[in-house]
Amino acid sequence: MPSFARSFNKTTLALATAAAASLALPSANAAEVEVLHWWTSGGEARAANVLKELMEAEGYGWEDFAVAGGGGETAMTVLKSRAMSGNPPSAAQIKGPEIQEWGELGLLGELDEVAEAEGWDELLPPTVAEVMRHDGSYVAVPVNVHRVNWLWANPEVLEAAGVEMPTTLDELFSAGEAIREAGYIPLAHGGQAWQDATVFETVLLATGGTEFYQQALVELDEEALGGEQMVEALETFKRLRELMDDDMSGRDWNIATSMVIEGTAGMQLMGDWAKGEFTAAGLTAGEDYLCAAAPGTQDAFTFNIDSLAMFRVEGEEREAQQALARLVLEPTFQEAFNLAKGSIPARPDLDMGEFDSCAQQSMQDFQRTAEEDGLVPSMAHGMAVRADVQGAIFDVVTNYFNSRDMAAEEAARRMVNAAQAAL
Amino acid sequence: MSLSSYAAQPATGPGSRRSRSGPLQAWLPKLVLAPSVAISLCFVYGFMLWTFILSLTNSRMLPSYDFVGFAQYARLMANDRWWVASTNLVLFGGLFVAICLALGLLLAILLDQRIRQEGALRTLYLYPMALSFIVTGVVWKWLLNPGLGIQAMVRGWGFENFRFDWLVDPDMAVYTLVIAAVWQASGFVMALFLAGLRGVDDSILKAAQLDGASLPRIYWRVVIPCLRPVVFSAVMILSHIAIKSFDLVVALTGGGPGYASDLPATFMYAHAFTRAQIGLGSASAMLMLGGVLAILIPYLYSELRNRRHG
Numbered sequence: 001m002p003s004f005a006r007s008f009n010k011t012t013l014a015l016a017t018a019a020a021a022s023l024a025l026p027s028a029n030a031a032e033v034e035v036l037h038w039w040t041s042g043g044e045a046r047a048a049n050v051l052k053e054l055m056e057a058e059g060y061g062w063e064d065f066a067v068a069g070g071g072g073e074t075a076m077t078v079l080k081s082r083a084m085s086g087n088p089p090s091a092a093q094i095k096g097p098e099i100q101e102w103g104e105l106g107l108l109g110e111l112d113e114v115a116e117a118e119g120w121d122e123l124l125p126p127t128v129a130e131v132m133r134h135d136g137s138y139v140a141v142p143v144n145v146h147r148v149n150w151l152w153a154n155p156e157v158l159e160a161a162g163v164e165m166p167t168t169l170d171e172l173f174s175a176g177e178a179i180r181e182a183g184y185i186p187l188a189h190g191g192q193a194w195q196d197a198t199v200f201e202t203v204l205l206a207t208g209g210t211e212f213y214q215q216a217l218v219e220l221d222e223e224a225l226g227g228e229q230m231v232e233a234l235e236t237f238k239r240l241r242e243l244m245d246d247d248m249s250g251r252d253w254n255i256a257t258s259m260v261i262e263g264t265a266g267m268q269l270m271g272d273w274a275k276g277e278f279t280a281a282g283l284t285a286g287e288d289y290l291c292a293a294a295p296g297t298q299d300a301f302t303f304n305i306d307s308l309a310m311f312r313v314e315g316e317e318r319e320a321q322q323a324l325a326r327l328v329l330e331p332t333f334q335e336a337f338n339l340a341k342g343s344i345p346a347r348p349d350l351d352m353g354e355f356d357s358c359a360q361q362s363m364q365d366f367q368r369t370a371e372e373d374g375l376v377p378s379m380a381h382g383m384a385v386r387a388d389v390q391g392a393i394f395d396v397v398t399n400y401f402n403s404r405d406m407a408a409e410e411a412a413r414r415m416v417n418a419a420q421a422a423l
Numbered sequence: 424m425s426l427s428s429y430a431a432q433p434a435t436g437p438g439s440r441r442s443r444s445g446p447l448q449a450w451l452p453k454l455v456l457a458p459s460v461a462i463s464l465c466f467v468y469g470f471m472l473w474t475f476i477l478s479l480t481n482s483r484m485l486p487s488y489d490f491v492g493f494a495q496y497a498r499l500m501a502n503d504r505w506w507v508a509s510t511n512l513v514l515f516g517g518l519f520v521a522i523c524l525a526l527g528l529l530l531a532i533l534l535d536q537r538i539r540q541e542g543a544l545r546t547l548y549l550y551p552m553a554l555s556f557i558v559t560g561v562v563w564k565w566l567l568n569p570g571l572g573i574q575a576m577v578r579g580w581g582f583e584n585f586r587f588d589w590l591v592d593p594d595m596a597v598y599t600l601v602i603a604a605v606w607q608a609s610g611f612v613m614a615l616f617l618a619g620l621r622g623v624d625d626s627i628l629k630a631a632q633l634d635g636a637s638l639p640r641i642y643w644r645v646v647i648p649c650l651r652p653v654v655f656s657a658v659m660i661l662s663h664i665a666i667k668s669f670d671l672v673v674a675l676t677g678g679g680p681g682y683a684s685d686l687p688a689t690f691m692y693a694h695a696f697t698r699a700q701i702g703l704g705s706a707s708a709m710l711m712l713g714g715v716l717a718i719l720i721p722y723l724y725s726e727l728r729n730r731r732h733g
Contacts, residue, residue, distance in 0.1 A: 073697050084485055101484050101699070191591075191680055247570040249591040249680040388483065391698035395504050395682060402593050402681035414503070 031320040032061030035308065036082075036092040038075045039341075040068045043276065047340035054327045060320040065089050083107055083311075090321045094140065094309040096131060096383040102309060103134030109312035110137035111325045118326055123347050125370035131383070132307060140309040141325045142346035144338050147362050148271040148302040148378045149202045149294040152257070152278070157184050157266040158290070165292050169206050169236060172267075172295040176243040179266040186243040188265035190251035193398040197380035199240060199269050200397045204233040206296030210374050213300070217379040220389065220419040226412045234400060234408040241401065249402075260289070269294055271304060271381070275342040275358055284356075291358040293365065301369040304381040305346065392418035471712065478705035486701055495706040504682050505707065508690040511597045512714075515686065516665035518601045519608070523661055524654065526605065527612025532642060534613070535620045545617070548610035556607065560674025563603040564590070567675075593683035596676050600668070600684060603675055608664065612657050619653035620646065655722070662718050666711060687711050 033055065039048040045066075052062040067075035072093065079092050083105075094102060102108050115121070115138040121129065124142065132140045151172075153165055161182035163175040176186035189195060205213050208229045215224035224230065245265075248256075257277040259265035268274065278289045285291060293300075308328060310321050327333055334345035335354065344352075344359050348367045352360045369375050377383035382390060396418050400411035481491045499505050530548055534541055551559065566572040567590040577585040589595035623646055631641045669688040676684040678693075687707060695704025 077696055080485055098484075098699075105485060192677060193679075193682070196681075245570070246588065246591055247568055249596075250564070250677045386483075387697070387699035391693070391700070398679075398681040399503075399683075402679070402683065404593070 031059070031316040032063055033091060033317065033320045033324050034063040034065050034089040035324070036065040036067065036075060036079055036089045037308075038067055038072045038093060040066050043340040047337040050336040051324075051327065051333055054330070054333055055320075055324060058323055058327070060323055088311040090313050090317055091308045091310050091324060093143075093306060095305060095307050096377065096381075097386045098382065099131065099140050099307070099309050100134055101386065103139055107311055108134060108139040109310050109318065109321070110139055111141065111310060111322065112137050114138075114322050114325050118329065120329070123329065123349065125348065125366075125375060127370065127375040127377075128303070128305060128346065131305060131377070140307040141328045143306045143308060143328055144334075144341055144343035145346050145362075145366060146271050146273060146304040146306075146343045146381075147365070148198060148304050148381060149205060149269075149297045149300065150272055150274070150358075151267055151269055151292050151294045152260055152274055153267045153290040153292075154260050154263050154265070155288070155290055157182070157260075157263055160184070161266065165290055166267075166295045167292070167298070169203070169296045173239065173243070176266075180243070184263070185245045185259065185265040186267065187240065188256040188259040188268040189244045189248045190253050190256045191249040191402070192252070193394040194380055195253055195256075195270075196398045196401045197394050198271065198378075200233075200237050200401070201302065201379050202269055202294045202297060203237045203240065204230075205300050205302060205376065206294065207233045207236055210300045210376050213376050217393075218377060218384045220385065222416050222419065225419055226416040230412045230415060231408045234411050237397075238401065238408065271378075272342055272344075272358065272362060275356075279342070286357045291361070298365075299369065299372065300374045300376055301365050302376050302378045303366075304378045304383055306343075389419060474705045474708050474712075477701055478709050480702055482701040482705070484699040484701070491702075495702045496710075498703055499706050499710070502703075504685060505687075505690060507682060508685040508687045511684060512666065512686050514597055515600050515604070515668070516662060518598070519604050519665050520658060520661045522601065522605045523609045523612045524657060526609040527657070528616050528647075528650075530609065530613040531616035531620055534617055545614070548613050550610065551607045552611040554607065556604075556668075556670040557674045559603050559607045560671045563599065563606070564675050567599050567602075590676065591680055593680045596680060596684040600671060600675060600686075604665075604668065604671060607671075608661060612661070615653055615657050616650065619650045623649045659718065659722055663715060666714050687714075 035051075037048060039045060048064075048066070052064065055062045067078050075093065079088070079094075082088050083102075088107060099108070120132075120138060124132070128142055128145070129138075132138050132142060151166070157179060158165065158175070161175070161178040161184065163178045164171075166172040166175045179186040189199065201213070201217060204216065208216070212224060212229050215221040216230060253270060253274070254277050256265070256268055257270065257274045258281075260268050261278060261281050261283065272291075275285070275291070278285070283289050308324070310325060313321055329347060331345075331347075331350055334347060334350060338345050338359075339354060342359075344355070344363045344366060348363065348370065352363050355363070366375075379385060379390060379393065384390075385393070393415065396411055396414045400406050400408070400414075476488075477486055478495055479490055479492060480487055481489050481494070534544060534548075538544075567587070569575065569586075569588040569591060574585060574587040577587070589599045627645060627649075628641060631645050636644070667688060668686055669692065672678055672684060672686050672689050678685040678689050688711065691704050691707045691711065693704075694700040694707065
């Protein structure tokens, strides 16, 4: 019965896609791609425009399908309704395990010809390439790489407190105490579930290392999720709360970053999109603000990769789509886009001369950790597990972090339940 | 049930009288009503049915039709966050309805004393209703923020130990929702009660006065019992506002700290639309519908019964 239902479902989907393709053909221009994305803020929109110009230079049309809303929730809702009605765009900004989910629905088209011609296997680190593949074929192309495990700091506050940039968790706690005594908030934070989870995964990486991180947050190994190392990570995570201010609940991440910019807070644990805020405030990396790998995670790189997944389309639209995939990984676009976005290029072989010191360090660490097996996918940013498991883990983390009396053992037990709860 | 009665009424009532002027006239009311009946059948009841069907499947990111029976409901019952949301709804809904009724009635009685500038005052009280819950939420978020709002202000006056940090306290956050929602809706309830008070027959009041009853006694024994139907509609409207509450939570607390101030509506949205759990989200939506029906059915029942008697 269920298998019948599934195959029935696949057939309807296939039929629907076919119907949509035949409907779309007469109306669409000869070779045009439609790209759904949520790069709508100033710098991002300019960066996306670079891709549009590259496509047009090669004689392809570009139909922009931008849906505003930072986290892409709105865009995903639109995409789902488009896909359900059998009329998906040529490409959409989909990332992480979600690529697999779309792939399982049979909606994605493969890019193997382009990948082979361009040598993606050699170009991309294996960990990254794996995310882009479904069933062994490339179905998506990476646009950029964000590093999540960063520590940002205001040098004036550090100086006033007489501390250096911390490199271990112990140093972080002692530096935090000194900053508090100097009259500043040690750690700026926004109390939203994803921000709690961002800090949590960084602490887990610092206390347990990459192997434990893989076991717990990628493979969802029950012993790792409920074990002593998890309890230790949770306890350290909770201790960080003492370094934060009381008003953090519900605060947006960029407000927290502006606390570091204005010098009311000393440090922040946040991904490198925070750099966009520092840059927008006219600050220079290494002088007006400091960046370093989050304490204790120098040998690891938690990645959050934006990518464009390709839907199954036919004929000339497919040709244009393949060209799009090729252009995304070309140096011109990679450089222009990532300079605007604050992230680093997805291919490690580019010249980083134009980038600031934080991005250069990020690229060095990316290459180094890729060789040393230190690349781990970010759970908090949807790179490690499916959305439903991620949501269940978010619930445990944020509830534990905000509760006064929940023990770390209890939270670890719930973590195991969360991993099992996905149907 | 109500639909068919709406559709039938004009046809048998005025329609039969006009049937002299041709068959078209007899059919016209039905024709005119048919599109809206069809639309609401499809887009309201049809989608309710679809949601129910989805709640029986293991739909994740897109709707699928792998039926799993009531497994999603079982998962929902085992979900800690759902229970937090439901408990919050009982707390929030109960307090919101009760306080709004009490406050609205009090304001209405005070306004009913034939005072000067009544119109201006009434507008003033009613004004919050004109605002969107999003605006109310954001404004109260600033007022209740310990570092910016009321707490900071009172401390600025010199009361250093003053504490009012409910917004960031997991145990108290749900009460901040009550504060904002009451602020928003009590003026509206006042308007309802005021209309009701104006409808009370003066001769009854005069009779009570002649009997020597004091003013509070007149209100307690005579006027308020007359307002029973108003109370009833107010409870209806308020409780379904409470069950639907979504924008207020999103703007005021974001469901936080953690998920301490989550309500079923925000739970449903999070699971169906951002967490790729359409099945679980649909199950929670069905339970919310159940909640609404639990209030609506007794109401419809009593309404219809009254009409039959009348």
